[in-house]
Amino acid sequence: MKLPYLTAALWTGVLLLNGCSLVEQPMAAISTPDATPSPALSPEDRYAAAINLAWEAAVVVQKPPHPVEIWQEARVKWRQAIRLLEAIPPESEIFTQAKQKLTIYRSNYAAIDNRLVDEKKGSEALKEAQTLAWQAAVTVQNPPHPLKVWQRASLKWQEAIARMEDIPKNTSAYAVSQKKLPVYRNNYRAISQRIRTENLALQTLKEFSNLTTQLNDIPNKVLPSNNQVGIRYSEYTRRVQQLEEVLARFASQPGAAKHPVYPVLQEAIADFQVVTRLWQAYLHYKQDNAQWLYDDVFNQLVPLPPQEVNMLVKKYGVKPYSGNTKVSLRFTAWTIWHQTGQRLRKVQ
Known part of the structure; x- marks a missing residue:
């Protein structure tokens, strides 16, 4: 007797780039946590398990953005679903359906992979920016400082802002960056003003010293x-x-x-x-x-x-x-x- 996979077959794919609205949950299927499908599974079992994994992958990435771990979890599920479908032999009655699903799943897997790349990039940029900001703040603790110290802090704020501005908009780090960017920019402006003051102090001191040298x-x-x-x-x-x-x-x-x-x-x-x-x-x-x-x-x-x-x-x-x-x-x-x-x- 064939397993009731027809209901699962009604699931026609998931679009992930902007989230998805799940209108139908597939029937419970055999869970396949392993990356390699078990040879004991029938083609129907594999198809049903792939449908179930695709549904789980779609659910986990609803309402993005998400941290790296969520996208990684979804990517693993899509990869497992793809491998289950790839293991269905051509002579199987559901091979054509599996082939159609494979096209959709591979597309979704590629989309998830791209989102994961963006999320990693955003996470790394955010971490680097926060490190640079911390270094800049520590550099100018307990003023006054020589001009070169203020200049070094200014460069770090510049680099931190550049890292923040490089964070992709579709990532979870982007929202954090938008909250921190105004603070970073204010700090950079304050440091820039301090550098202008330091430069003018040196110029003023030089003019005083020139006259005093001549008088002496x-x-x-x-x-x-x-x-x-x-x-x-x-x-x-x-x-x-x-x-x-x-x-x-x-x-x-x-x-x-x-x-x-x-x-x-x-x-x-x-x-x-x-x-x-x-x-x-x-x-x-x-x-x-x-x-x-x-x-x-x-x-x-x-x-x-x-x-x-x-x-x-x-x-x-x-x-x-x-x-x-x-x-x-x-x-x-x-x-x-x-x-x-x-x-x-x-x-x-």
Whole structure:
């Protein structure tokens, strides 16, 4: 007596690319978990078992996407179903039906295989992206850092974003990537802004250092008998104003006020301004006391209030004159510029 395979034969195939709607479940058939069909099975048994495996394969991948393991399970079932049908001999009464099913099952197996490739690709890309993101986050822990550290973190965020964007849309990893991508992009933008701030900090520090180097070289060029500071007042104030503008541009960058170089640059500006005020006091006194200046052609002594003299002595270690009532413009300027240069070299 033949087994009731006709009901199972009504199952005409399964389309898997977008899921399927199962309208009919085949009758219970002999389960064949082994990859190789048992020679004891009749052609009808093999056909019924193949139909049952095809149904199970279709059910397991309903409502995709799915993780790799689900697609692998479905692929195994399709492969088993195909091998069962391939084992049906040509002389069997159901050979033609089996051959028709084989065409459908092989097509479904190929579709599952492609989905599995995409799922593996998406899973691996997601894992790589998450690893790169973790490395990027660890790289910039406990700032501040040198520019090259921020650049290294930026590259890792770039690579992590690229991995995320490479995940196929039809995979389970895609939904995860769409949640993480905005976070990764925000982090990349933040790092990029930090790099811009670091570059501007280096550029600003370089401009400060250039002027300080030039100022510190003045004592090596001015003769002891020369009564000049070594740079014209107008040129000096112009250069200081330029540095103030450069510092203002740097300060406008996000996070610049918390950058370790910022307070050093602020202090340098304050030092330069001390010299400017002292120079202004000298010029005013020069205008009102021509005879005094005639007698003071070397030290360029400037009378100042006691509290200002004490500040210069205490902060910069300058030498006071005339009972602590005067300081030398040229020597005070040189001393301040020297100390400013030391701080800038240290921060570099």
